[in-house]
Amino acid sequence: MRERFNGIYYGWLMVAVLTVANFTQVGEFNPVLAVFIRPFGEDFGWSRAEVSLGITLGSIGGGLIGPIMGPLIDRYGSRAVLVIFQVVFGSCLLSLALLNGTLWHFLVAYSLGRMVVQGGTQLAIQVAIANWFVRRRGRAMGISIIGTRGGQAVLPAVVAAITQAAGWRWAWVLLGGMVWIFAIVPTVLFVRRRPEDLGLLPDGARPAPAATAAVDRPAVSAPAAIAEDTWTLKEATRTRSLWLLGAASSFTYFVGAGVNLHLYPYLTDRGLVAGDAILASSAFFTVSGGAAIAWGMFLDRMALRHALAAVLALAAVSMVVLMGTDSLPRALGFALFYGAAFGGTQTIISVMWATYYGRRHVGAISGAMLPMQLLTNAMGPYFGGWSYDTTGGYMLAFSVFGVASAVGSVCAMLAGAPQRRVAPVSG
Numbered sequence: 001m002r003e004r005f006n007g008i009y010y011g012w013l014m015v016a017v018l019t020v021a022n023f024t025q026v027g028e029f030n031p032v033l034a035v036f037i038r039p040f041g042e043d044f045g046w047s048r049a050e051v052s053l054g055i056t057l058g059s060i061g062g063g064l065i066g067p068i069m070g071p072l073i074d075r076y077g078s079r080a081v082l083v084i085f086q087v088v089f090g091s092c093l094l095s096l097a098l099l100n101g102t103l104w105h106f107l108v109a110y111s112l113g114r115m116v117v118q119g120g121t122q123l124a125i126q127v128a129i130a131n132w133f134v135r136r137r138g139r140a141m142g143i144s145i146i147g148t149r150g151g152q153a154v155l156p157a158v159v160a161a162i163t164q165a166a167g168w169r170w171a172w173v174l175l176g177g178m179v180w181i182f183a184i185v186p187t188v189l190f191v192r193r194r195p196e197d198l199g200l201l202p203d204g205a206r207p208a209p210a211a212t213a214a215v216d217r218p219a220v221s222a223p224a225a226i227a228e229d230t231w232t233l234k235e236a237t238r239t240r241s242l243w244l245l246g247a248a249s250s251f252t253y254f255v256g257a258g259v260n261l262h263l264y265p266y267l268t269d270r271g272l273v274a275g276d277a278i279l280a281s282s283a284f285f286t287v288s289g290g291a292a293i294a295w296g297m298f299l300d301r302m303a304l305r306h307a308l309a310a311v312l313a314l315a316a317v318s319m320v321v322l323m324g325t326d327s328l329p330r331a332l333g334f335a336l337f338y339g340a341a342f343g344g345t346q347t348i349i350s351v352m353w354a355t356y357y358g359r360r361h362v363g364a365i366s367g368a369m370l371p372m373q374l375l376t377n378a379m380g381p382y383f384g385g386w387s388y389d390t391t392g393g394y395m396l397a398f399s400v401f402g403v404a405s406a407v408g409s410v411c412a413m414l415a416g417a418p419q420r421r422v423a424p425v426s427g
Contacts, residue, residue, distance in 0.1 A: 009204030011132035011195060015140050017186045018125045019147035021082065024183040025121060026151030027093050027175035028114045030055060030261035030381060031281060035159045037265055039168045044101045052261060052385035054107050056378040058114025059257070063374030065119040070127075070367020074360070077193030078124035085116040085124075086183045092116075093176030097169040118374055119367075127363045130354035131194045134202040135300070137354065142296020142347045149289030149343065153282045156264065160278055202359075231357035233364040236418070244415035245352055246369045248308055250376040251408030252345045255315060255401040258380030259322075259338070266394050270326045280331035284339045291343025299348065304355050305415045308348045312409035314341035319402030323395055349373075356418055 026032060033055065040046045073081055092113030099106055125144065133140040155175070162171040195202055236242050263284070267277035298307055318338035325331050353369070354362045380401075387397035 013190055014132055015144050017190045019144045021183045022144055022147030023151040024179045025117050026155050028117050029152060030257055031152045031156045032159055034261050034264040035156050036168055047389055049385035049389050052381040054110035055381040057107060057111035059118055059374040059378030061111060061115030062118025063371035066367040066370025069120050069123055070363040073124050073127045074363035078128040079191040081120050081124040082187045083184060085120040086179055088116050089113050090176050090179030093172055097172040119370060123366055126350045130359050130362050136203050137351050138296040138299030141350045142293040145292040145346050146289050149285050149292055153285035157278050157282055229358050230360045232361050233368055236357050236365050239418035241356060241415045241418040244411045246372050248408040248411040249349045250373050251404045253373045254376035254380040255405050256342060257377045258384040258397060258401055261381040262384040262394055267331055276328045280335050283332055284335035287336055287339025288343035291340045292347045295344035296347045304352050305412050309409045309412035311341045311344035312405050312412060316402045316405035319398050323398050
């Protein structure tokens with residue numbers, strides 16, 4: 001296997017495959033659905049809260065299956081989960097091209113597709129990369145997230161163009177077809193469980209005497225990286241760090257999901273023409289794509305909790321900028337600020353459980369935290385839609401998002417390295 005790729009560490013091929021898989025997942029992400037909000041309202045009379053409900057139901061479903069999928073991924077690897085769930089996901093996207101105005105059809109198809117992405121494929125991708133990398137984990141995860149951010153930057157504009165030229169139904173055909181062509185086949189061919197299964201070591205390291213790696217900071221040498229401290233799910237739940245990081249990450253899910261869905265309609269409501277709103281949205285995700293790699297490199301050198309606190313604080317400031325946005329230059333300013341923050345959140349959240357608790361049970365630990373994260377993820381879009389339908393605007397929602405980001409930053413700062421409980425010695 002190593003000779004086949006001319007000495008290049010197989011883990012980097014995995015990253016390339018999973019980066020493309022991340023790109024195809026964006027078909028169920030909020031910025032893409034945002035482009036369909038107006039056409040659905042015009043064709044079917046659906047309100048923004050009703051459309052947002054698809055995200056809410058899908059996120060709740062993902063949270064419910066996450067604790068089940070995590071241990072299964074740890075035991076059997078990511079490939080089987082990715083293939084099965086990508087087939088379901090691609091089928092759901094294609095079915096949306098057949099919508100006839102029945103809301104339940106949209107809610108079932110969209111929420112099912114989102115459920116398998118949030119509770120299965122994203123978790124499987126994170127676990128796969130966490131298993132193949134330790135010392136370069138942040139960098140590898142940041143590169144893979146370029147697929148997500150690239151999709152969020154490109155696909156809304158593509159969907160909008162197809163909708164204008166041929167109708168929104170053909171946009172769903174494109175989104176579903178990409179999953180079948182670019183995600184499923186490469187996953188079958190190239191995704192593997194752990195480097196040890198191929199006689200390799202994480203990061204492509206060569207066997208060497210093991211040492212103990214630091215927990216709150218990534219290891220600085222290959223031998224140290226291999227000897228990560230290993231926590232079981234039961235042990236991890238007894239640490240304060242797990243719950244503080246869980247709370248901080250949940251705030252990012254709440255804010256990110258709400259902003260991503262409602263940014264495009266908000267900008268058009270504030271007077272930007274559709275083309276400028278798409279440009280600002282694409283700029284936001286382009287910046288966040290570059291930031292994902294940058295934060296990934298920072299994570300190879302700095303404490304994870306400091307990075308998470310920083311991106312959440314920047315997100316809080318960004319909400320203030322967003323509320324004052326009423327022109328393209330200001331929208332691009334928001335894209336710069338929030339893109340830098342948002343680019344770091346998924347990279348940091350994707351590596352934090354393996355960084356703090358080791359890679360052996362990372363699927364179980366990540367899956368156990370998904371209900372908390374995805375419940376808030378479900379609440380964000382619906383809260384934004386409810387805020388608009390109730391108050392006629394988004395100022396209430398964006399104010400709450402700013403406060404939530406600030407509180408999350410504090411939680412992250414308080415989340416030091418986990419400490420094992422030591423039983424008292426009697427005598």
